[in-house]
Amino acid sequence: MESEAKILLADVAAYLQRDGGDDRLVQMLLQSVGRDLTDEALTIEAPSRFAIAYLERNRGLIEGYIEQIAFTPMALRVLAPAQTPTLEPPAGAPAPQPELIGAPAGAAANQPDRVPEPVTPITTTPTPAAPFVSDVAGGVERGIKVRNTLSRDDYHQLVTRMNGAPATPAPAAVIEKAPEEEVFPQTPIASKFTFATFVYGDENKHAYQSAQRFAAWADEPGQVNSLFIYGGSGLGKTHLLLAIKNFLAEKKPHIRVKYANSQAYIDDFINEIGRQKTERRTILRDYHDANILIIDDIQNIIGKQASIEYFFNLMDEFIRENKKVVIASDRAPKKLGMDERLTSRFNAGMLCLVSEPGFEMKYTILKRYYETIICAADDVSEMEIDATLLGAFQAHEGHLTDEQLRHMAEISGNNIRELESFCERCASLSYEREQAGEELTAADIERVAHEYFDTAHKVIHIDTIQDVVEEFYHVSHEELIGPKRSREIAFARHVAVYLANSLCDLSATAVGEQFGGRDHSTIIHSLKVVEKKIKEDRRVCDDLQQLKNKITLRS
Structure with missing residues (x-):
């Protein structure tokens, strides 16, 4: 059953990545090994001792995805690295021999009391980080690309095809029928991406507060209809988008939310173009039916002509119907080459820059x-x-x-x-x-x-230190290196000398030459002044740390 377990594990990782889940959790799942699959549980082997605790912490989320894919509740069992799983024998039956676990099908057939193999899970359309898994046996492709909205009857028909039996003939024309239940199941809330776990400061406070405001007014028509967050990679944009999604799923589950990153949107668009031809259905129905649409990394859609045109039409529909949109990008709307009406719409809404952290x-x-x-x-x-697993690693x-x-x-x-x-x-x-x-x-x-990082061993020049100190203390370059001795100017000069002495590979004499030709004793005096201030006033220490950070970033 190991191959089925591996397929299901790969599908879980693909679904999680498609939905913009925790990157670390996705990587841990991809590095894990599927060891066994029964009707009750999926057993996987974790790659490390740290991964075990992390996977267990996200058990509810993972089991939610397992249920989505396999159409039945299953437990997750996590093994320590290199630990072999053991199947539980039926009551009264002899336990299977260890060497039979994972044995060829012929060996398993000679064991009448073996647990019957479950139906092979269906693989999904993957993301680039989780390659599509296929297994050609007898000329039948076992990797079936489907969406998780597949009905139970269609699922069993596909399973029949995968096992090599003739499939039930499909009707000549498939007419789309209304779903019997809501197409927006809520993802289990077991994520680190919440407002409570977001670290904010001056660099991202506006975006953080705007995201909270959007979530608070989500069910109020005409209020806060758009939020556009932009900034460099790895600065917390995705965290804020998922925090909105998770907040609404927990506090306002009646709101239909569709979240997708740019790659998931493009994959959905391409797949459903094909379905439109065969099933005569409206493409991206779950996008159109949503009350709130959240799209991450929109810049990756730019340049893909067909998908971006459809995206513009989708945004235009949301504008006309007064629905709400959240977008994240690495640049401002005016630099994305979007339709002028969309650019104007996003500029008129909540537009937030996320800056690099200090x-x-x-x-x-x-x-x-x-x-x-x-x-x-x-x-x-x-x-x-x-508890028996804890002995396998040092926690x-x-x-x-x-x-x-x-x-x-x-x-x-x-x-x-x-x-x-x-x-x-x-x-x-x-x-x-x-x-x-x-x-x-x-x-x-x-x-x-x-x-x-590239910032660990940068060469720092005195002129960079002087520029940063001058901006921080609001003094001119002439005042910093000149003879003026007013309290504010003198202390700024002491700080600049102190930083130059600690960050630059120069002697005290060489530092003095860069500060108006001051001698060695004057430089030593500046160092003593700053060291004394550090001991007396914690704020001086904080200012020095902030100045060092700014200097390092500019170097």
């Missing part, structure tokens, strides 16, 4: 992720995990001090997904150091950062 936000993200995810992974007492991560987290924030890049992975790596390395009786050093953190 030091304080990165520090907050790292600190929250470390405390709520990494540290929480050690505590599995409230999770539904078989511990190393400790990260506040000073280490601040250093990580200072030298890291701006992609939030990379920040979280960076934090995991540092915690894991800290554990290795602790096991050896050592401590995680700043050099260790910088080596890990060098694998993730």
